Amino acid sequence: MVEPLLVLGVLVAMFVAYNIGGSTTGPAFGPAVGAGAISKTGAAALMGVFFFAGAWTIGRNVVTKLGEELVVDPGVFTLEASITVLFFIGIALLVGNVFGVPASTSMTAVGAIAGLGLAGDVLDSGVMGEIIVWWVVSPIIGFWVSLIIGRYFYARLNRMVAMERSTGPLLDIDRSGLVPIPRTHETTNRRELIGTITVVAIGCLMAFSSGTSNIANAVAPLVGSGELAMNPAIIFGGVAVAVGAFTIARRTLETMGSDITELPLTAAIVVAGVSSTLVVFLSALGIPASFVVIATMSIVGLGWGRATRPMAVSDVVSDADAPPVTVDALAADEEGEQLPPIGEEDPEDIPRAGDLFDPATTARVVLMQNVVPAIATVGAYLTFQFVPVFGF
Template sequence: MPEPLLIFAILIAVFVGFNIGGSTTAPAFGPAVGASLVPKVVAGGLMAVFFGLGAATIGRRVVDTLGQQVLHDSSLFTLESSIVILGLVGLALFAGNRTGVPASTSMTTVGVIAGLGVASGELQWATMREILFWWVVAPIAGFAVSVVVGYVYYQRVADWISSSSADEPLFAIDRSGTIPTVTVTSSQRDELLAGVIVVGVGCLMAFSSGTSNIANVVAPLIGGGVIEMPIGIGLGSAAVALGALTIARRTLETLGSDIVELPLPAALVASTVSATIIVVLSLLGIPASFVVVATVSIAGLGWSRTLRGDGDSENRLSTPVGDGGVEPAEKHGALTPTGDGEPERELDFDPLESARVVTLQHVLPGVATASAYVVFSVAPVY
């Protein structure tokens, strides 16, 4: 029978995975759900499948990095230290949700493990320098690519998506037979292609999340030999799937994500650029933050629109919010009327807000790192 401490450690890991599933499903599939391409339950299912696929393939490399290469001695990952590490990661996730700025789970996990390494004198500085190098390069690359795409191609993408949008869902579930089947409700090629692209980008984001985030759930337990890699991958993926199919339904319904609040073309561009960068870094075994790369990619898109001179601040509209008030357009982007009289959100750029978000995304992992160093210095449970 497993000892109580092991059960507690696994429960904390499941809690972290559960929250990751709840918080990452909306950025991945919010545009598809918002466009009525897939129902929420299908979005949760796709998140579970593609996260698990990313975790079981490329994600192993990131687990090896965090579990074997950040510390000289992986035996420091005892049950007690693993509980502290996963607990601090869970607290950072909670704090990020409370402040409205999602904390980088990968940066927090690396920082907490680094705090253990410094306190014990077992930190692999060469590995940390490599990770930090890519943490600098990845956002710069995301920003640069997004500026180019935004300046040269964004308007074409936006116009194509606008002309290809369907008034009705493209896919429906036919329950008339014994076994429900999915039927296509549109015969327009461009509408189908646009719908497939929106759902496909969501699947790519879910896959990239699996490649990077699985290590944040189970790396300490696997690194310390508490559980084996296949069991850890399965456990972490199941925990994320549980979050995706339960609490993510609420975030999908409210679309309470910065990425989802963007106009659809911007969300697709930023998501594609960010997910691709994260997959490449995961192939290198580098734990990286999707939320940081996505934030600077969004900022790059906004800045490119400023360079083009698109959007007139005097013509910005306001958009109603859920509590019946009116929210300034600066927060979610300017709106312009479309041909049918409905406002369509445009991409806007607020450098101060972008700087605030990126700063907080680094402050929370920094606080978690310092907390880990203090805890492991005062109570060396490794």
């Protein structure tokens, strides 16, 4: 007979996963839906499939890290403790939503588990230190990679993925044979096809990266308790995420309300690509990565790189009389048109940093991304330390 408390724990975990599906589908596939490259239903289906793929493959590394390695004695993950940890994850994320800040689910989950570990004096300081170091380093990497892309490669990327919508549908279905075959519509141009494929592929990468990192935030406490095996936990979490993608995510897809999807399409692709790649890399190491924090710094780096493009590198690192470095002038685009050299562009054509990120909003986001996990950590610690039922 299944213990009722375990059923409650699974339901709470699935509720957390349900909200993860609702909150991450928009940032992942918002650009594709907004560009008309895919429908909301198609976006939800791809979110469910690729989230599960990321969770089933690389995601179990993060589940193990949080559920078994972050605390030296996984025995502290009783069913009561696991449900309480998930409760604080949900409450802390609610605080972020109230303030309109996309809080980091991974940082919040680690904070709640760390509070449990501190109260029970079983927190592994070495593992916690490793996680914190990567939390500091990964946004810096995202910032500099995006800055370089923004300064030297953004114009070329923009030409490659710019969506030029044709009058007809993107694809036709050839039903002449036994198996229907999709074919490019006669009015579809090459750039439209490339742009569509790129923006949908980036959404799939984001969904996969979300699965590699976020599945642990929903199921790691239960897996750590030993009451729920890894594979069933991932299946429960994946199903809940898919349900969230098909239901509450439709509104976020419609309003395009996240910081990532409010960017120009090319900028959204850059930020999503850089952030997702870093998240997958960290998940492979078992590090619960914060996509929100990395993406925020990637936006800042991309805006900074675009804003400094009219200034030649030599003007920054050398004397003003040195000839400008014209990296882009060495390459032509697909139509043979020479790109303007750095330092010789029309400043009116170059967005300033403030066009891609608002410093005040960025400061508020960074502040809340630290406050929300702190709420989870302190709340969990005080509860496990002073509520007699836990016996710590």
